[in-house]
Amino acid sequence: MENILAQSAVRPQATAATLAATAQPVIQLRDIEKVYQTKTIETVALNRVNLTIHKGEFVSIMGPSGCGKSTLLSIIGLLDEPTSGVIELDGRPVQSYSDKELAALRNQKIGFVFQSYHLINDLSVLDNVELPLLYRSGVGGRERRERAYAALDKVGLSARTNHFPSQLSGGQRQRVAIARALAGNPEIILADEPTGNLDSVMGEEIMDLLLGLNRQEGTTIVMVTHDEQQAHKTQRLIRFFDGSQVQ
């Protein structure tokens, strides 16, 4: 199995302009608003955001804390609902989708990588990585296991399959989280500050992994980050301020 980590030194060369011309839009947001309302305060987290992300793009989103980056990522990933606006995945609006249809979309199209890993501590590394396949119909136990092994191999953790998350370092945990996102072979990976909890060396390692995935597998990646350097390694950088896209 090809190890992405070993082969991700080369930076992807495609630009946003060339992708826009050649690739299909995979995510489209139109006039997305997200307003959090309490009895006394109304907070606008996202203010009429319009965004198109093409197949195979690696987009990073930057901005100060509280500017709405993570909210945007959650809405793209169908983990949250916008107050208004339209989300289209592969050209189809998803607002009217049922819980079951949304779950199927998340399961088949999207893989998540969270800043705090969100691994299930009671499950082994292998069981954690199998998780997306557990909810996919037609995938038997054996196939699940094989695909999970393959995903762990990709992130260089095939020797740790029977370990539990608490036995791993932060970098290893994040690699397990990436393997989990990869196991379902999704078209899109949404990464919310994937290097936020890691030191710079491990952060680089994870970044190289994501870049390798994008370059070799053509996976569309949307990453929220605070790290300017890492953001510049991606094909497109979107800046947010106070819930609005500023660049």
Added chain:
Amino acid sequence: MLLSYLKIAWKVLLRRKFFTFISLFGISFTLMVLLVVVALFDHAVGPHAPETRLDRMLFVNFLHIKYKNGGNQNSPPSYYLLNRYVRQLRTPAKVAIHSLFHATPSYVGNTRLDLDLKYTDDAFWQVLDFTFAEGKPFGEAEVKSAARVAVINRTTARKYFGTDQGVVGRTIEINQTAFRVLGVVEDVPVMRISSYADVWVPLTTSPNDLNRVTLTGEFAAIILAKSPADKAAVQAEFDQMVKRIPLPDPKEMDHLDLHADEILASYSRQLMSPLTNYTSDGLNMLYSILGGLALLFMLLPALNLVNINVSRIMERSSEIGVRKAFGATSRTLIGQFLVENVFLTALGGLLGLLMAYVALQLIGGAQILAYAQFELNWRIFGWALLVTLFFGVLSGGYPAFKMSRLLPVQALKGVRN
């Protein structure tokens, strides 16, 4: 997927050992107590030897006389009343009459042996299905001639003769009267009041005047109907017969109540009489009270389980968020938590069964109740487990439903709503 659920259920149980212990203890202790109570109940009123034909049997053991001044008199009926009226019924297959049992002294050397003695007629041995280890029961001839013969149980044979074999024909002295042993039967538990005794002798050997005209006494009758369906006809004839029984003192007495009841009803009629005021057998009331108590008793561990499950599931909101993010539907998540809960309750049920078995062995072994042999009633265990599972499903279902309705992003953030 089920294996994965069970794996995580096991891990969660191990992770919070104290709460798991509390949950399991609550479930298993409740089940144990319920099973022991049910085993005792079954032991007392279930169809066991020698009362195997309970579905055809009716018991007459409680007489109530209402006085005009408002007073009540409760007593077992007299031999006269049973012999003169009950034995004359036409619909039953057989009517057996027997006395209550009394502790009667007997001596083996210098050692006093208190034996429970019962006076019976010959029909007693036909209505009840005693298992004879040896010998035979006494018959009509022995009863008519007031022959000093006895049937003894195996334990008495052992205690008195030192053996339970070859004692037929030997003499046993009870209350300074010698009886020839005609047969040895297997022990009957003391809770089977109608059939239990250590020694059974013909009722004609009783020192009391059996033919004394009186309503109250110390006898009871067991009526055997021709078929289970025939019991209603027997009861109808019985009730008609009771109306014809003259009151010995009509100036003082208002009326009398005498009924032919099924075994449990015969007990509940006496037990519940302060509540029913003698107007019914009180069986429905007894069932309601017992059912209510059982429900209350089960409600405590169930509420405890609800409480534990709420916190147990709520603290796993991040896991729920992750599962949702990777494609779990609300339904799947509810299913997962229900499987976990059912797993826990089933575990508690099995432990309860084991504890009940041990408790019954201990109670049986301690011989708190003479000749008690307890059996676990699988049917009742099934019901108890079903009820516990039902509570388990409810207690797991509510928090799981609540959590499953959260948006994934809320669950990931640990929002508990």
